[in-house]
Amino acid sequence: MALEPASEGDIQLAQRIISAAERHDVPALKVLLKEGSANVQDPTATVATSPIHAAIAACGKAEDGKEADESAIQTVNLLLQNGAIWNDLNKEDDTPGCIALKLGQKKIYELMVEAGVRAELLFSKMEALGLGGNDEAEEEEEVAGEEQPAAKKQKVSEEEAKPVETVDEKVLDDVSLDNKVYLKSQLRYKPGILLDESDNAVMMDWETQIMQRHAETIAPKKGLKLMNVGHGMGIVDTAIQTHEPSEHHIIEAHPQVHQRLREQGWYEKPNVIIHEGRWQDILPKLVEQGVVLDGIYYDTFAEDYNALKEFFSEYVIQLLAPEGKFGWYNGLGADRQICYDVYTRVAEMDLYEAGFDTVWEDIQVPPTLRGSKEWEGTRRPYWTIDIYRLPINTFVK
Ligand SMILES: C[S@@+](CC[C@H](N)C(=O)[O-])C[C@H]1O[C@@H](n2cnc3c(N)ncnc32)[C@H](O)[C@@H]1O
Structure with missing residues (x-):
């Protein structure tokens, strides 16, 4: 989830980070990311965007001869190395990868897929080790949860269910969130x-x-x-x-x-x-x-x-x-x-x-x-x- 800055100073820093990401200004971004997060949002912007969404959108359409150059790729990599979330959603319900796909930016899309694979493998290893409870992991899960409206068959991971515990079984507003509840439900x-x-x-x-x-x-x-x-x-x-x-x-x-x-x-x-x-x-x-x-x-x-x-x-x-x-x-x-x-x-x-x-x-x-x-x-x-x-x-x- 993108972080909304609180103070005037934070807002300015967020604006500078997003602007540097948009310009693919890697040296400036490196300096700014020492002070601020790769997941900031500018609350004053009409369309809120994270730095990585902004960096990718700024590439333009590949078919218009705007194939992402080295500085765009370095910008995306730098943001990912600094914790930008692969499946974060903007207001249009797009992940950074969705934007890359719409723009036909294949190299950037591939970077986002690789980042997603790395994050999901790490997350599953942490879960296996019982380390799923730290803030970052929870944050990642929350975003991934929003990523799975499709209820059919294998869900990517358990969505946040809204259980109301009765004596021995859960009552869910969506029975597909729990296999045992589904198996007792009417088809x-x-x-x-x-x-x-x-x-x-x-x-x-x-x-x-x-x-x-x-x-x-x-x-x-x-x-x-x-x-x-x-x-x-x-x-x-x-x-x-x-x-x-x-x-x-x-x-x-x-x-x-x-x-x-x-x-x-x-x-x-x-x-x-x-x-x-x-x-x-x-x-x-x-x-x-x-x-x-x-x-x-x-x-x-x-x-x-x-x-x-x-x-x-x-x-x-x-x-x-x-x-x-x-x-x-x-x-x-x-x-x-x-x-x-x-x-x-x-x-x-x-x-x-x-x-x-x-x-x-x-x-x-x-x-x-x-x-x-x-x-x-x-x-x-x-x-x-x-x-x-x-x-x-x-x-x-
Ligand atoms: C998507 S349908 C299968 C469709 C099937 N491939 C077809 O060609 O029609 C899933 C089926 O799995 C059953 N099912 C769900 N959880 C199960 C479980 N843990 N063990 C066995 N069957 C299960 C469901 O009741 C349902 O009939």
């Missing part, structure tokens, strides 16, 4: 869409092509042992069936989805084994039984990135055959291009650390989706970008 199956109790779209049928491709990538031939986690509208499971698996495990935790599986005859299908419950409870048992699978697909709801990470680094490594394929729904931060790019890269790095190589396939999302009627009646669009990056993971050789 509605409507034509082409599955909604939760808070009107979040859990699944939509525009994703059919994506699901079919995921099924193909985890099942390159017939007769394999496959597993899908999260049945939803059954799109991926229907696609998996066309590859005639010798075993087709489905893990699903929501009672209404079990009911639907029953109504649609999934329990009677040959080779289909339905595991009712959360994957967190089912998978340790499958590991204990020594189950080995040729393909695993993961697409749940109301779970954050940490759940996905736990899924592959704790379980996929134990359940997947040496030549097996792992796929997962890549919806991380899909309502903002820079968040999608940052988290796609973070996931790739964490997957590598867990022992997986990743191949990405780009799939064009229907161009008519953005702002379309498909989102009517939903809480918010969880997808606003053009390309779905489909991951295919195999063990590192």
Whole structure:
């Protein structure tokens, strides 16, 4: 969050920092940043802006022959080194990276993606070490929280929920903020869409092509042992069936989805084994039984990135055959291009650390989706970008 200066002197310093950033005056900025913060705002400005937003906006459009020069790049780097926040929002709801993207400033955009990856990796390491409570980390989380309006599927991290504690369960105004609360909430199956109790779209049928491709990538031939986690509208499971698996495990935790599986005859299908419950409870048992699978697909709801990470680094490594394929729904931060790019890269790095190589396939999302009627009646669009990056993971050789 940008800091608003209090005194007249602070305001002047803020104005000088923003002005030096805007002029890409690196020597002046170096001196000024010894006294002031890289995250100041000028409260007297008509459109409040942080120094890094100002520095990037001042680059202009690359297509007008204004490709960012060395001093612009140095300015952005200097501000980042001094703590400028990669996903800070200005009044237009743009991060610095969003501005770079709009201006076609590829080098600057790449700097912002790299900064986002560094910040998120550091933040997750601090969380793992129990150091998430310091001011800077909290500040970062607050900004990242504002970055994730998309409720569907993997959220980047837990948003600030507004829980009202009752005796033993939370009441949330958005059930997707807590997996266990979601699993107790009412679902509605409507034509082409599955909604939760808070009107979040859990699944939509525009994703059919994506699901079919995921099924193909985890099942390159017939007769394999496959597993899908999260049945939803059954799109991926229907696609998996066309590859005639010798075993087709489905893990699903929501009672209404079990009911639907029953109504649609999934329990009677040959080779289909339905595991009712959360994957967190089912998978340790499958590991204990020594189950080995040729393909695993993961697409749940109301779970954050940490759940996905736990899924592959704790379980996929134990359940997947040496030549097996792992796929997962890549919806991380899909309502903002820079968040999608940052988290796609973070996931790739964490997957590598867990022992997986990743191949990405780009799939064009229907161009008519953005702002379309498909989102009517939903809480918010969880997808606003053009390309779905489909991951295919195999063990590192
Ligand atoms: C986005 S939908 C899956 C859509 C599916 N890929 C399709 O093609 O229709 C997510 C599903 O995961 C289920 N789910 C959520 N959390 C779960 C958990 N912890 N364990 C198992 N299933 C879960 C939800 O109830 C929902 O049915």
